[in-house]
Amino acid sequence: MSVIRKRRRHGAGAVVLAALAALAVLPPAAAESSPPPATSAGVQALHCGYLFDAKAGKRLGATTIVVQGERIREVKPGRAEVPGATAIDLGDATCLPGLIDAHTHLSLSTDADPLRWNLADFAVRSVVHARRTLLAGFTTVRDMSDINNETIALRNAVDAGIVPGPRILTAGRPIGSTGGHADWSVDLRADLQRDLGPKNGIANGPAEAAKTVRQHYKDGVDTIKIMASSSLFEDLPGGAIPHMTLIEIKAVVDTARDYGLTVGAHAHDPESIRRAVLGGVDSIEHGTFIDAASAALMKQHGTWFVPTICVGKIVAEHADEWSGGSPQEAARMRTFGNLMQASAGRAYKAGVKVAFGSDEGACPHGENAREFVYMVEAGMPPAYALQAATTHAAELLKKSADLGTLEAGKFADVVAVPGDPLQDIAVMRKVAFVMKGGRVYERDGKPVSVD
Template identity: 45%
Template sequence: MNHKYLFATISFGFLFNLSMAQNTYIHAGKFVDVRENRLLDTMTIIIDEDIILAVEKGFIKGNPGDKVIDLRRYTVMPGLMDMHVHIESQTSPNQFAERMTSNEADIAYNAAGYAETTLMSGFTTVRDLGGSGVNISLKHAIAAGKVVGPRIYTAGKSIAPTGGHADPTNGLKRSMMGDPGPTDGVINGESDSRKAVRHQVKLGADLIKITATGGVLSVARDGSAPQFQQDEINAVIQTAKDFGIHVAAHAHGDEGMKRAIAGGIHSIEHGTMMSEATMQLMISQNTWYVPTITAGMSAAAYARIPGYYHPLVKAKAETIGAQIQTTFEKAYQRGVKIAFGTDAGVFPHGENYREFIYMTEVGMPNLEAIQTATLRGAELLGLVDKVGVLEAGMWADIIAVDGNPEMDIQVMKEVVFVMKSGRIYKNEP
């Protein structure tokens, strides 16, 4: 047989099959270009399975058999990315008591519901910053198609010192406290720091989170003082770096932020009492800021409801919560690098869109706020070649909203279409 002819025949057959393969054509009335922060009109996104093939001007018709999705009345943009959620839990006046009564199975069932709610609100990728470890199993279940939810990158269990914000025994009676250690995410000293990181990586964590200062919602006295010595922070970050993963730092007080930044932290979460000197330090060190304004505003509001929080939590929520929006305004004006994050779980999952409202209230333009939840989130995760923009070669994570977000950011609540990795999960039009 003529092998040259055989190769030509196979090549022709491959090209013929490729031309006949069914693609999806999305006709977008308005299209958010998150690189340039502008709205384009009348665009078509062409998708092959889970990958974007092309983005073209005009409403392009495909071949017979291709699928067309009509979003000509809507605004289309990349799937949103929330860089700070707690997918296992949700705020409740009984939250502290539920820690004593919830089994892993209970947490998992609840988390599956929260994950689906998050995806249906337009968030196709999230960074989960601390839970019991169920978050790691949920990540795998979603990736395997067993559960509906966003793509999850998770820290597993947060790491704290004894009595710190993420010590799981805070508030318990003494007979139940015990002495949790590195495998529980509780450390004291450099050796513990390394072991705790290695253990979370062993369990399947994608990144590490430390509680660099006290926190608002833990049943512990202080909400802002530093909680790690510098050698402990350095050990956590260096060990994580050896594994090729990032470290995020929960931090309300300024000194804890400075220690974390000095150690090479990748992102500061909350940043409530951040000084201008620390803002400048973050700029010089290329450190990300994830504001979580919605969590602060929500905690302050819940603190006004009698009996909603434990008395220790109530006092901190009243004094710390509402400050975050002002800090965000100053950090944005100064030029700190910002990625969208909400702390969802501190407030009901599915209300993540509120962060856009709080960001734009103090001066960030609407489309730039959307950029923080798309392109900037991808940059923080190191996934700029996969997600965050609608361009050829990217994963087909696409949403649509009913309205013009450049004119009215409130429309981010009205998500009518959700596609993740080329699969449609919501199509209300």
Template identity: 40%
Template sequence: MKLASLLAAVAALALTAPAYAQGQPAAPAEQAEPVTVIHAGTLLAIPGQPPRREASIVIRGRRIAEVRDGYVDLPGARIVDLRDSFVLPGLIDMHVHLVGLDDRLQARLLAPTRDYEDEAYTALLNARRTLLAGFTTVRDLGAEPRTITSLRDAILAGQFAGPTIVAAGRGVSVSGGHGAPNGLNRDLTQVALGRANNVCNGADDCRRAVREQISLGADVIKFTATGGVLSNVAGGLNRQMTLEEMRAIVETARTFGRRVAAHAHGVDGVNAALEAGVDSIEHGTFTNDQSFALYRRTGAYYVPTLMAPAAALADGARGALTPFQYQKAREASDNAVQSLRRAVREGVNIAFGTDSGVSRHGDNAQEFALMVNAGMTPAAAIRAATVGAATLLGRADTIGTIQEGRDADIIAVRGDPLENVRLLENVGFVMRHGRVHKLGGERQLTDAD
């Protein structure tokens, strides 16, 4: 009786066994990665080295598989014909602010009515404009943390079209300094201070502020060593943080594996930030002999953002800035070009940055002409927006060049930008992570649109 029961149970199990145990086909293997081959008439694979003629870039999925001489075809591959174009790595802007309206006057007037959701949708549109302008990676150096990190993650997941974002969250500031709540009435000031986890006073408190930004998802830490043009306070552009506070910020960021960018205009703040060990100086408007000795000793990068003072001056002339802001814009505009001019002569490490958000998003490439007018060659300016920027980010093994194993972040223009750098203001082809977002000067819809 027991044997009969056992045999019946085995028979029942056989009838209910899963399909794969009854000779049914297993689940299909993962779909092979799509293959794209770009035929490049001229290819600047590694900015700083000579370009090559008639080359093919083979892309599998999101990465570059190989670069070959000549025009090759692979079975089943999508061919992108850029034989009449100059192909180069996707550009990198090391200083943007994606959250916020481009129009400074409208931003001031509408600020009390705009909420996080409004800013998020604006940031999404700004990101798309930036990508279509040929900038496949940006470093966002100041935004509401959750807004910018949510956008960063959504773009990285392929849900929206935009550049890869390296986010700082809010810049660390001292009370009364650039980036702290200033110029509001007492009720609004109390509300803003309650949310200002980026504001600190003293070295220990500044360590806390750094950790707060990291806990909210910051990839990089920014702090404001000096006053800023758009701070609505009567202070100037000179140093606002102590050296001890700056060192505490840098040391804490390093503990968490983060790099550090210092907003600095006044020479005293520039030099103190360099002494503290920052990775980059943003703006660097006023400099002296000590500044360049420190740049050379530390290897820090200079991100000049020449578009910002020019845009601020134009805003001030049309009444979009307060008197305090306009005064500081005039102070900064005359010195920014001179500092870059000397930095070029001194051989300082330079990375491309615009401060877009002060200037208009999508116009980022106008910075190239300003850099060239300040003494850089077109080749050096392009290298600053590719190899130099990638090195400053610590991502030179994935972006900044067109080589095997790198992300397929690739752009193209008609003509030779090594002869006329302004051609980069009209990018005709944009690929990011192997997806074509612009071809023949027209936006291409992807799964992220």
């Protein structure tokens, strides 16, 4: 259904047919045939009370969006009559482009128990999380790492129309170094630890870094996530330290470019941010300890910033519960958690380009829009916060031709909220209408059956 990925994989059936064709059992033409794409040929007219023009950052008056199949055919001012179209009257609601969250973890959650849960536990839950995310108005996500590629299976199931969910561009497993944030065996007893390698996303040195990216390509990812720094959950000098060398980051980025894959870097401290920016990554994630020099470098290189304030807030809120009874640890979690919001505000004021990312998975699934409220609290104008989740995120994902604005030719991904988000950004938490690819998933604040 979705055509946003460049590379389409042949299904097993196609592979078998191709193999048979190669053996001259079938004519080659038969191997190439595939069912026609499942699109609705119907025309729909969405009558919006107002429309957020994401390009201009302005709220326009009444607008009619004409949808044909999975794309927008036309956008007309006023309440235009469209002969033969199925009309959907959204009253005085404000329509916006389908929202994009550029930092999610659809298969992860704060109650996850990686030592007891099997991969299937993560995979089953991810189906529920994907639906919640879609119903919250997020029609596209960049999933920034899972346990063991289960979000690739989720993406494929959503694309095939088997389960409802947002368009998913997934990084699959994270890439990092031995003992780093991507090494799941780091906290285990010595005899339970494993010496993980490129097959598991662990790379030491440029050759392994390149191999890790190629393995990810083989696995079918859409983007790459690297753990350039440590996490915030370690008591380290300065709060965080680099976990990848510049040469390793460069090897990841150079290799990723061969496959058209973008690279996002988890990086908290200035040195890790510096290396990631100089290594050529597309975005810095979190950036908790971003300083004037790292902000200036990001601005100079046009590197996106995805601040993920929501996860900082969640960590601060749960500091007592998650600090293992250590008051020092709890205090550190509160300080660092709240610092993420202040850092986001400072980076924005320094002219760094910001794209929307909630770190959903740590931020509760379906509550992604909390990030809008935190962004505005941090000093970003509401229109800018909305652009971060539309035009900006589409640009970061290199999907501006298909996503990010309500314009003819783009995917008919449309959401609507009651009221004016430019006056009250909190209405973004009350999405009442969701259309993805011309299909309605929510209306009047209630899910529409998609079975």
